[in-house]
Amino acid sequence: MEEIAVTSSSHTYKIVIGENIRFQLKSFLPKTYSSILIISDESVAPLYINDIRSNFTEEQVFQTVLPSGEQTKSMDTFYNVHTDAINAGLDRNSLIIALGGGVVGDLAGFVAATFMRGIDYIQIPTTILAHDSSVGGKVAINHKLGKNLIGSFYPPRAVIYDVETLQTLSAREIRSGYAELVKEALIADQEFFNLLLKTDIQQVTAEELQSHLSLGIKIKANIVQEDEMESGVRMYLNLGHTLGHALEAELGYGTLTHGEAVAIGLLFTLHVSENMFSKQIASHSLIQWLKENNYPFKLQQLDEHALLLKMKSDKKTVNSKIKMVLLEDIGSPVVKELTDQQILDFLHSFNRKLVTE
Amino acid sequence: MEEIAVTSSSHTYKIVIGENIRFQLKSFLPKTYSSILIISDESVAPLYINDIRSNFTEEQVFQTVLPSGEQTKSMDTFYNVHTDAINAGLDRNSLIIALGGGVVGDLAGFVAATFMRGIDYIQIPTTILAHDSSVGGKVAINHKLGKNLIGSFYPPRAVIYDVETLQTLSAREIRSGYAELVKEALIADQEFFNLLLKTDIQQVTAEELQSHLSLGIKIKANIVQEDEMESGVRMYLNLGHTLGHALEAELGYGTLTHGEAVAIGLLFTLHVSENMFSKQIASHSLIQWLKENNYPFKLQQLDEHALLLKMKSDKKTVNSKIKMVLLEDIGSPVVKELTDQQILDFLHSFNRKLVTE
Numbered sequence: 001m002e003e004i005a006v007t008s009s010s011h012t013y014k015i016v017i018g019e020n021i022r023f024q025l026k027s028f029l030p031k032t033y034s035s036i037l038i039i040s041d042e043s044v045a046p047l048y049i050n051d052i053r054s055n056f057t058e059e060q061v062f063q064t065v066l067p068s069g070e071q072t073k074s075m076d077t078f079y080n081v082h083t084d085a086i087n088a089g090l091d092r093n094s095l096i097i098a099l100g101g102g103v104v105g106d107l108a109g110f111v112a113a114t115f116m117r118g119i120d121y122i123q124i125p126t127t128i129l130a131h132d133s134s135v136g137g138k139v140a141i142n143h144k145l146g147k148n149l150i151g152s153f154y155p156p157r158a159v160i161y162d163v164e165t166l167q168t169l170s171a172r173e174i175r176s177g178y179a180e181l182v183k184e185a186l187i188a189d190q191e192f193f194n195l196l197l198k199t200d201i202q203q204v205t206a207e208e209l210q211s212h213l214s215l216g217i218k219i220k221a222n223i224v225q226e227d228e229m230e231s232g233v234r235m236y237l238n239l240g241h242t243l244g245h246a247l248e249a250e251l252g253y254g255t256l257t258h259g260e261a262v263a264i265g266l267l268f269t270l271h272v273s274e275n276m277f278s279k280q281i282a283s284h285s286l287i288q289w290l291k292e293n294n295y296p297f298k299l300q301q302l303d304e305h306a307l308l309l310k311m312k313s314d315k316k317t318v319n320s321k322i323k324m325v326l327l328e329d330i331g332s333p334v335v336k337e338l339t340d341q342q343i344l345d346f347l348h349s350f351n352r353k354l355v356t357e
Numbered sequence: 358m359e360e361i362a363v364t365s366s367s368h369t370y371k372i373v374i375g376e377n378i379r380f381q382l383k384s385f386l387p388k389t390y391s392s393i394l395i396i397s398d399e400s401v402a403p404l405y406i407n408d409i410r411s412n413f414t415e416e417q418v419f420q421t422v423l424p425s426g427e428q429t430k431s432m433d434t435f436y437n438v439h440t441d442a443i444n445a446g447l448d449r450n451s452l453i454i455a456l457g458g459g460v461v462g463d464l465a466g467f468v469a470a471t472f473m474r475g476i477d478y479i480q481i482p483t484t485i486l487a488h489d490s491s492v493g494g495k496v497a498i499n500h501k502l503g504k505n506l507i508g509s510f511y512p513p514r515a516v517i518y519d520v521e522t523l524q525t526l527s528a529r530e531i532r533s534g535y536a537e538l539v540k541e542a543l544i545a546d547q548e549f550f551n552l553l554l555k556t557d558i559q560q561v562t563a564e565e566l567q568s569h570l571s572l573g574i575k576i577k578a579n580i581v582q583e584d585e586m587e588s589g590v591r592m593y594l595n596l597g598h599t600l601g602h603a604l605e606a607e608l609g610y611g612t613l614t615h616g617e618a619v620a621i622g623l624l625f626t627l628h629v630s631e632n633m634f635s636k637q638i639a640s641h642s643l644i645q646w647l648k649e650n651n652y653p654f655k656l657q658q659l660d661e662h663a664l665l666l667k668m669k670s671d672k673k674t675v676n677s678k679i680k681m682v683l684l685e686d687i688g689s690p691v692v693k694e695l696t697d698q699q700i701l702d703f704l705h706s707f708n709r710k711l712v713t714e
Contacts, residue, residue: 009367086506114471117495117505117587118586143443145444150436150439152475153475
């Protein structure tokens with residue numbers, strides 16, 4: 001078991017990574033609560049919700065089980081979960097538990113952030129991908145015009161990562177999660193990146209996984225501690241996401257997993273960086289690794305102008321110019337403003353390059 | 358012109374009260390903004406929105422004008438204003454201006470709190486009532502099951518109170534606003550309470566009004582500085598609101614103005630306090646003043662059990678017991694837990710007492 005402490009502007013919370021720790025929840029809570037609402041989805045609830053409930057024999061425990069998938073991060077679901085919370089009689093001394101992947105974590109966190117102006121919540125992520133979203137306090141739902149456009153910064157009281165719950169993940173989900181680990185490695189840790197490039201992600205052991213998660217989370221935690229509100233270095237975590245989000249939006253959410261879209265975004269980032277800084281960084285080795293691990297990485301026949309438009313509606317754009325996180329080298333991220341024409345040209349050359357792979 | 362500084366957990370902001378200061382907005386802003394969205398309603402926009410726009414000749418200025426009234430604090434309107442903000446191209450360096458009463462302030466503030474996870478906003482209140490809601494950072498929308506159930510603590514960057522905009526208020530709006538001033542006086546300032554009891558609120562001069570607002574805001578500001586997140590003394594500001602909110606909900610929002618409902622709630626608080634602490638406080642003189650100033654103050658044929666239920670769904674209830682703010686004396690609020698039976702008995706004796714007035 002490993003513990004990482006994260007200090008936010010309002011409080012310090014622990015991220016705990018280990019095996020079977022979903023049965024020891026009370027030891028990680030900062031206080032006792034009058035009642036508890038577990039928010040989960042149809043894929044995860046049948047597997048683990050009773051394990052979670054078994055921690056609380058004295059409290060009133062309620063549960064809301066949502067459909068799986070990105071559509072659940074909607075305004076309608078948000079409102080309905082509020083209705084459930086009110087009907088369950090939750091008050092300001094209640095706790096919300098987000099049990100699931102990033103969708104459940106983002107939605108449940110935003111409900112906690114806004115229920116009676118904010119109550120405590122903890123994250124119990126059950127995907128590798130959610131190691132990223134569960135740390136740092138970003139919570140949100142989607143607007144029809146873009147992902148995560150409605151949300152808050154609202155840190156959890158604890159993140160409890162039971163790696164045993166990751167053993168049932170599909171190959172796609174493992175790919176999706178490892179893309180964010182690659183991102184973290186690219187931002188801050190050449191050695192970790194080299195380690196990942198040697199990893200066949202379908203064959204990782206529980207110990208390797210715990211170690212990879214821990215390395216990734218530490219990188220993320222360091223950054224969000226330095227810049228909780230994303231006015232500076234936190235933007236580095238957006239590496240690969242400008243194109244990643246645009247791809248998801250353009251293809252329709254669910255066509256690519258988030259991590260698959262980010263993987264393509266990371267490749268694009270390397271492509272732009274290598275061109276702008278006239279040096280090889282890691283494009284070639286990353287393409288090989290993506291291939292070996294069965295990532296989809298071609299842009300297909302996507303319209304470059306449509307992608308550009310979607311990239312501009314991303315919420316990190318300021319004043320309608322595109323700010324991209326690039327790499328001067330592995331471990332050396334920088335933010336650069338690119339003109340529309342530069343983006344179009346890079347998308348075009350990126351597309352041609354991938355076709356030949 | 359008078360300035361009151363309020364320190365919140367995230368930043369310090371100024372409340373400025375004066376005549377014609379709506380034309381000097383830039384001098385009160387902490388920085389320059391890339392674009393501005395003014396959110397107002399159909400009553401206020403025709404009177405003042407062009408005055409507000411005239412402050413910004415270099416920035417892109419957008420406006421959203423909403424229907425007047427409590428119905429505007431809905432999830433649908435919240436979503437639509439987000440759509441407007443996205444379509445206007447607002448980004449994290451944009452500013453939202455809430456121009457109007459408490460409804461506009463609460464809604465616009467909650468949009469600001471959640472747009473791209475939070476952008477700056479300022480309050481330009483145009484009612485007396487909004488002196489209360491515009492200070493302290495409570496922002497919210499209504500759920501069909503209760504008022505203000507969905508919201509955040511998210512302080513503004515400035516509150517600009519131009520008393521000139523209060524000259525067009527109706528008699529009902531003046532009554533509604535003065536009820537919250539009476540509340541603040543009861544919580545903290547016997548002298549201010551005596552002053553208000555001598556005031557014919559339909560005849561106040563601009564100077565008197567500025568002075569009353571300033572006294573009320575200082576009381577509120579002191580309390581929210583001490584307890585921003587409402588875990589302690591901020592609860593005192595709920596004086597009169599447990600029954601007040603229940604009355605609004607039970608009668609349907611809009612039947613009584615918020616302040617009219619609070620005025621009855623304040624009387625009820627005095628009734629309960631005088632009984633619990635076996636002393637006269639100010640019931641009699643407050644009834645006289647409410648009469649002189651044409652406040653509706655009778656409960657009519659309201660069902661006491663229905664009111665009790667509504668009081669229990671108020672979000673300050675913890676664990677389903679009713680916590681009421683009472684007065685040991687003027688300036689000495691205390692929080693007491695009351696049983697359902699006590700509340701029912703007090704509602705009954707209150708009702709009978711008012712019938713004879």
